[in-house]
Amino acid sequence: MTPRQVHVAVIGAGIAGMQFTRDLTRRGISHTVYERGHEVGGTWRENTYPGLFIDVPVSLYQLSFARKYDWSHAFPRGTEIQEYLVRASHEHDLRRHIRFGVEVLAATWVADHWELELSDGTTEVADAVVSATGFLDKPSMPAIPGMDGFAGLSFHSSNWPAGLDVAGKRIGVVGTGSSGIQLTTSLSSMGSQVTQFVRSPQWVEVITNPPAPRWLKAVGRLLGARVPAVGRLVWKRLLGGPQLDPRLWRSIQWRIQPGPDRVAAQDALREDVLHIRDEDLRARMTPDFEPGCKRIPKSDRYFEAVQQPNVRVAVGAIDRVVPAGLVTADGELHELDVIVYATGYDSHAYMRPMKVTGLRGRTIDEAWADGPYAYRCVSVPDFPNFWVVNGPFAPVANISPTICVVDQSDYVCRLVEYGAEHGVATAPTAEAAERFVAAIDEAMPNTIWAGDCDSWYRAGDRVVLWPWDEATYHAMFVPLGLDDLELVPLPVAVP
Incomplete structure (x- = not known):
């Protein structure tokens, strides 16, 4: 059989999309990357708020083909990460495959291919689709009464206004995830009066992050x-x-198995709270859930920042927004000039709101009506030749996403080549997906994330993470697992 000539559509030019376009190019597979923005970088392009830094050691957060050894810090600023990605896109000639300023609005499987509806009003065709939009792409805004009536400036942290001067302003930071902690820390030294609104206190890992010596760089x-x-x-x-x-x-074992390592790790986090000297503030800032149940932010100055005279921590629920500021559940009005909603992302939106329609008219919303799931963390039954990078159950809490995507890219490329050679499109069978999910569910109770806390790792009652170690993850992608796949016949290629 003559191998089919296939074309792959990759959606997104962040780190995942950049890895895929490099790997597809090296394998000689025709493809186009669709990027709604006007530069590569994804979340690092979008987020520019003060104090943004990567809280994964940068040695673990790099493109596999563009290693950098002269970082300014072990946890560099977001601007340095973005500059690195832009430079890599030029040095490795990735940009020739990218269409900037074009968003994919819908993808529909029609007979033997995908039809893509684009934001510029055109339609394109692809044999396979890789959704590399990331799992932190759609900002999540809280539903607080009166938000539209605030008289000052308000925005999500991912939409930080360019040139905003915060000196002398009363700033409200809503949220205690990584962005809220980084913002509060940075704003505390920018001449602002800062109030951080803390619905639920967070365990924070205290780090040091000095500049790299010049000789080392x-x-x-x-x-x-x-x-x-x-x-x-x-x-x-x-x-x-x-x-x-x-x-x-x-090791990561403390996250996936109970035992002495978990006890020691949790003791470390409890000790970090002791950096707060004031006993009353420390009590209010100590979480009531098990350390590690939620994602653990890192900071070198957060606990110092919340003890500064120009920083106040308001622990408890927000009742409403009024023109003058925020009213907390205790009835107190906090007068503000600026409100920053550091409330994270809809981590389970994945490619949505893009509409995806697979075999027999089944939509991704219908497939995920009871919560998102994916076979091998990347594919869903009834959606042939469609892969979600770092999709449901990906080990984003215990392995760096940049490491995860290398295995996923290689696996998808091999499936594309197999499909081209044998004239088929592939999708996991429902039975294979059910077995995979059942194994995840069986292992999850041993993990630290199964604790009783409100975490973005959860989708309903299910923790949508990888409950095993890195070696098990890598080994999963070695075989194609053809027995687990539905092979959808495609028209025979004409020589």
């Missing part, structure tokens, strides 16, 4: 890529010293 820049052993030593030195508590970073 020079060695990394000159030798890191050419001499792998030197590169590893540079990264090790960058993360050396007291920057990370070994009880939290010795």
